[in-house]
Each structure stands twice: as C-alpha cells, then as structure tokens.
Amino acid sequence: MSGHVFISYSHASDAGYVERLAAHLEAAGVAVWFDRDIVSGERWADMIEERIDSCAAFVLVMTPAAKASLWVTREINRAEELGKPILPLLLDGKVFFRLNDVQYEDVTGNRMPSTGYVDRLPKSVTLASPAPRPVKLRGVPVATLTGHTNFVLSVGFSPDGQTLATGSFDRTVRLWNVTDRLRPVSTATLTDHTGSVWSMVFSPDGRTLATGSADDTVRLWDLTDRLRPVATATLTAHTGTVLSVVFSPDGRILATGSTDKTVRLWNVTDRLRPVATATLTDHTDAVRSVVFSPDGQTLATGSADDTVRLWDLTDRQRPVATATLTGHAGEVLSVRFSPDGRILATGSSDKTVRLWDLTDRQRPVATATLTGHAGEVLSVRFSPDGRILATGSSDKTVRLWNVTDPLRPVATATLTGHTDDVNSMSFSPDGQTLVTTSDDKTVRLWN
Structure with a gap:
C-alpha cells in the first residue's frame, strides 16, 4: 500500500477518535493506514517503518498521551528524517514544541478535521473517483x-x-x-x-x-x-x-x-x-x-x-x-x-x-x-x-x-x-x- 496517509497516535487514549478519523478521511476518498491492532515484536517495528517510508503524508494526533509515547516520538522522527509532509491535529493539550512552526488544525472536543484540512492532503493521497458510467x-x-x-x-x-x-x-x-x-x-x-x-x-x-x-x-x-x-x-x-x-x-x-x-x-x-x-x-x-x-x-x-x-x-x-x-x-x-x-x-x-x-x-x-x-x-x-x-x-x-x-x-x-x-x-x-x-x-x- 503506497500513497496513503499514515496516522500517528497514542493507543492509550486516542484509539476511538482515530477509528472515526480514519472513517472520515476514507469517506472523503483518502487512503489511510494506522496500526489498528497492538502487536509487538521486531516485525511490527519493520511494518511501521515501511508504512511511514511509503506514505504520502503523516497525520499526527496530538494529545498529552501521544507526546509521552515513545512510539509516537519514533514515528515523528522517521517522518521528519524522510521529509514527509506533517499535518498535525490538536485533539487535546498543547501543540508539540518541536512542531510549533508547523500548521495544525484544532479538533479539540473530538471534532473531525475540516474540508480545508482534508483538501491540504497531497494530491497523490486522494483516490481517483471513477466518472459515472x-x-x-x-x-x-x-x-x-x-x-x-x-x-x-x-x-x-x-x-x-x-x-x-x-x-x-x-x-x-x-x-x-x-x-x-x-x-x-x-x-x-x-x-x-x-x-x-x-x-x-x-x-x-x-x-x-x-x-x-x-x-x-x-x-x-x-x-x-x-x-x-x-x-x-x-x-x-x-x-x-x-x-x-x-x-x-x-x-x-x-x-x-x-x-x-x-x-x-x-x-x-x-x-x-x-x-x-x-x-x-x-x-x-x-x-x-x-x-x-x-x-x-x-x-x-x-x-x-x-x-x-x-x-x-x-x-x-x-x-x-x-x-x-x-x-x-x-x-x-x-x-x-x-x-x-x-x-x-x-x-x-x-x-x-x-x-x-x-x-x-x-x-x-x-x-x-x-x-x-x-x-x-x-x-x-x-x-x-x-x-x-x-x-x-x-x-x-x-x-x-x-x-x-x-x-x-x-x-x-x-x-x-x-x-x-x-x-x-x-x-x-x-x-x-x-x-x-x-x-x-x-x-x-x-x-
């Protein structure tokens, strides 16, 4: 799977929101990948790396739990290392200090991102809609x-x-x-x-x-x-x-x-x-x-x-x-x-x-x-x-x-x-x- 949006988040607090976020983006024609199942081991780390490497954009759901997550930190590091477009969503707490210069969208209160935010996703992410036949x-x-x-x-x-x-x-x-x-x-x-x-x-x-x-x-x-x-x-x-x-x-x-x-x-x-x-x-x-x-x-x-x-x-x-x-x-x-x-x-x-x-x-x-x-x-x-x-x-x-x-x-x-x-x-x-x-x-x- 390539050309997708990778969603980075904390399992501890934000899994429910991310499920709804994924459905919202997919309904808008955006291909999404996130770790739906908590799996440990070396192969899982390889899969995460592979999905970040092949993604067209990196969506970060910012919460205090995500800020404290070692996995989220690793994922951000990898995305920055590869120069992936990072589009943060502020769900709770404060904007991450390291991303203060990155445009983000406020979704506090469990809101879904706006149409404007979805439109900012790279063109390669949006699935082509077949013309009606x-x-x-x-x-x-x-x-x-x-x-x-x-x-x-x-x-x-x-x-x-x-x-x-x-x-x-x-x-x-x-x-x-x-x-x-x-x-x-x-x-x-x-x-x-x-x-x-x-x-x-x-x-x-x-x-x-x-x-x-x-x-x-x-x-x-x-x-x-x-x-x-x-x-x-x-x-x-x-x-x-x-x-x-x-x-x-x-x-x-x-x-x-x-x-x-x-x-x-x-x-x-x-x-x-x-x-x-x-x-x-x-x-x-x-x-x-x-x-x-x-x-x-x-x-x-x-x-x-x-x-x-x-x-x-x-x-x-x-x-x-x-x-x-x-x-x-x-x-x-x-x-x-x-x-x-x-x-x-x-x-x-x-x-x-x-x-x-x-x-x-x-x-x-x-x-x-x-x-x-x-x-x-x-x-x-x-x-x-x-x-x-x-x-x-x-x-x-x-x-x-x-x-x-x-x-x-x-x-x-x-x-x-x-x-x-x-x-x-x-x-x-x-x-x-x-x-x-x-x-x-x-x-x-x-x-």
Whole structure:
C-alpha cells in the first residue's frame, strides 16, 4: 500500500477518535493506514517503518498521551528524517514544541478535521473517483441469482466486494461468492431466523453480518469462514419487525430501527455480548430506515410518520435529536448519506426522492425533489464516488441520477428487468456493480 496517509497516535487514549478519523478521511476518498491492532515484536517495528517510508503524508494526533509515547516520538522522527509532509491535529493539550512552526488544525472536543484540512492532503493521497458510467447500465443484468423461494427484501456487499448477502421473506439469508460477477456461487444459507429477513449489513471489517427480522430480533454472525458462518449473538429488545440495521463507521455501534417505532443503539465491540446503550423514541410510527453519517457523528432515521430525524451522537449513550426533516407526503422508506456526508437522500411512498444539504446539520436545507417513479421509492443508494444516486421502486424499475450538482440532479438511465417491486440495492465497493433485489424472488447484478 503506497500513497496513503499514515496516522500517528497514542493507543492509550486516542484509539476511538482515530477509528472515526480514519472513517472520515476514507469517506472523503483518502487512503489511510494506522496500526489498528497492538502487536509487538521486531516485525511490527519493520511494518511501521515501511508504512511511514511509503506514505504520502503523516497525520499526527496530538494529545498529552501521544507526546509521552515513545512510539509516537519514533514515528515523528522517521517522518521528519524522510521529509514527509506533517499535518498535525490538536485533539487535546498543547501543540508539540518541536512542531510549533508547523500548521495544525484544532479538533479539540473530538471534532473531525475540516474540508480545508482534508483538501491540504497531497494530491497523490486522494483516490481517483471513477466518472459515472450510466451508459454501461442499459437494463441488461450481468447475472440473475435465484434460490430464494419468496420476496428478496435486503442485500449488501461485503467491504472487500467478494461476498453478497441477501435476506428474504422465506426467512433465510444467503451468502454468494461474487468474485466472478458473471458466475456468482451460493456458498451458505443461514436459517436461524423464524421470520422474514428485512435488513442486513456487513461490519466495516467484513468479519460480522447483522440481520434484522420479522421475528423481532437481530442476529450477529461470525464470517471468519464464509462457507460456515456462525451465529454469535441474538439481540432481543425490539417488540416489532427490525426493518433496518446499520454499523457505525468504526464498527463499535449497531443501530436498529423497528416497527415498534423505536431506534436502538447497541455496543457491539464484544460481538459475543452486545450491550443495549440507548433507545430513541421520538418517531410516532415504524422506523423504516437508519443510517450513520460517514464521520459517525450523526444518525439519520426515516419513518412511516413521514419524517426524517437527525441525531447528534457525540455522546452515544445519550443521543440528541437535532433536526426533523418534513416535506414528504408519505412514509420515508429509505435514507442514505452521500459519501462525503454533505447530502442526505430520502425515498418515500409519495413516489419522490428528496435531497437535503446537511452543511449545517441543525438546519438541513432541501435542495431538490426527484420525480419520475410511478410507485413508492423503496430504496436509495449513492455510488461510492457520490456522483450517482440509484433509486429502486415498486414500479419495478431502478433509476440512476447524476447528483454531482445536488441542486440540479439529472436522470441518466432507467433499469428494467425485474417483474415486481425493487426492494433494496447495494453498490459494490469499487462502484462498478449495482445489485438489486425484488419481490420477483430474484437478485440481479448490473455492470
């Protein structure tokens, strides 16, 4: 891995912040490396040296603990020796004396760095975003997956793009090896749920799958062996169908939305013993969709009460409602943040999609309303580069929109082929494949 940003920090006090920082930078298209696991020995020292030597920029998270860390001192010495660009972040305490002449950004209070800071990162760090290629999606899927015996309600790609998970009204979850997009192979079927599987999500590290069901439970599955997934925990606090599940960017929190009108937050750091940490009760009808912002600081929840609510997660045990988005004339069925966190897309039973500018998350501004679907908008998804929005509908179609300018979205393609409602969608991590699921019992891959 070269051309990345190396993050130097203290494990003793700053690991949680760095997890969120990495997710924030990666969402902005920046390749990041930091020592996620504490490993000792000579080889580890060699790896640290290698990562600093090959990095394009060196980000230092300054705190008193980092200043006292021998490892951080060694890393700074190496970066200075090689003349690496050093971009410090002041998280706590004072600026390091040795870096008094280096421009830094104040992120005290656990804030994420500004857009201006991210823009200062060397050009070689920023991953090139592929141009949207809607002309490639002409309505002819490259593969159709069959095997479910009832409506296919949910779908998700693993972070490495090699595995697809699908959940169905038939009460099963299926895993598919999609390394060869033309010839996907079914690898496992999970049968523990006693109700239809409405929602699912892979953890950011790809090691865990969370599934939500009409049996009112959420199950966690260890995917260390994707041929033989193992159920590790069952979350049982909801009293209605779990319609939406999502991991925080750092993988430590799972949010779940239910027909019981609540959103629950769970600490899943220990995947064998998840702990319920908060219950959000402001919605007055079923919570249809939940999603974390890329920086992990905000949760958006869409409900059958026709509203979207935003929650500040600075204190994850005491989330605070900061805004209520109104304007839809029907249930809000799907919500998604753009990869940079600046735009929220909401799909509704009123057959429209709305885009919201979240520059000020306490005062969101509606920027555009997308019309064209002849049925409920059941699913919305941004491409990884943020340029394309895909919308799936009960009108049996998927529409693609160029949202490079969120004030003036442009419809670019309509995908046809499903013979019933399009319930859910997911882009592959590289953005080159879109997968869709339907009440027609099939899963389609579009290139």
